[in-house]
Amino acid sequence: MKRTPVVGVLALQGDFAEHAALLRSLDAAPREVRTAAQLAGADALIIPGGESTTMATLMDIFDLRGPITDFARSGRPLWGTCAGMILLADRLVEPAPEPLRLMDILVHRNAFGRQVDSFETDIDFAGIDGGPLHAVFIRAPWVAEVGPQVEVLAALDNGAVVAVRQANLLATAFHPELTPDPRAHAYFLEMARVAAA
Amino acid sequence: MPVVNFAAGGIATPADAALMMQLGVDGVFVGSGIFKSGDPSGRARAVVKAVTHYNDPAAIADASKGLGEAMVGISARSIDSQELLATRGW
Secondary structure, rough: OOOOOEEEEEEOOOOHHHHHHHHHHOOEEEEEOOHHHHOOOOEEEOOOOHHHHHHHHHHOOOOOHHHHHHOOOOOOOEEEEHHHHHHHHEOOOOOOOOOOOEEEEEEOOOOOOOHHHHHHHHHHOOOOOOEEEEEEEEEOEEEEEEEEOOOOEEEOOOOOOEEEOOOOOEEEEOOOHOOOOHHHHHHHHHHHHHHHH | OOOOOOOEEEOOOOOHHHHHOOOOOOOOOOOHHHHHOOOHHHHHHHHHHHOOOOOOOHHHHHHOOOOOOOOOOHHHHHHHHHHHHOOOOO
């Protein structure tokens, strides 16, 4: 029998509340995750947008780095948006923060420029039907290199890779939680349903 | 339009910060509450812990231990009248 997957949202910093609200609009069961115990009961985890160095520092203070790594290695779905993408990366162009090194990607922080260079655009997202997705890029990163196991799901006209998937791991450079369009969350929820079945 | 709401002013303890979070703010600014305390670095870390775990009383209590002196407020009645910006109401 199908049950509703419990989708954890890492709630240390950033826009976790917006992720939770979109999940609720899909009748999913979001859970704010601040401790290893809260993570243990989740079927999937979202690392939200925010400030990646702050989030990495808080992950260390609250001893979440190991539990999140184990969570990903257990095959449960993990989705990083913006700062979350930076944290999922194996390596960064910049010297900090220390990422989780889960996805075989090289990520460039603030790749589009400073705050004034933030922008919105429509993108085609492989695996999401119904037309382009409106995407919000805020001091966003991009993926500069992908390993052989990584599938590119979306790229901009200039070639910048902004959405990738590697098995149970999903990363987007933009903020689907900041638009009312629930299709990206529905995509991840389907990953969670398959994994929880 | 989403509006981010921060609380600031007079927050001196981790419990103060957690109370603001429980009242629904998105975050807190703490300045003198940290700088005028006995252990600014330790108190700043404790406030961060209390904000993150604002709904966990045990975590707030734990973060509140061993921080030394907290900022003490200054009563308006104790300030010389020449130092007051306004005298009405006192």
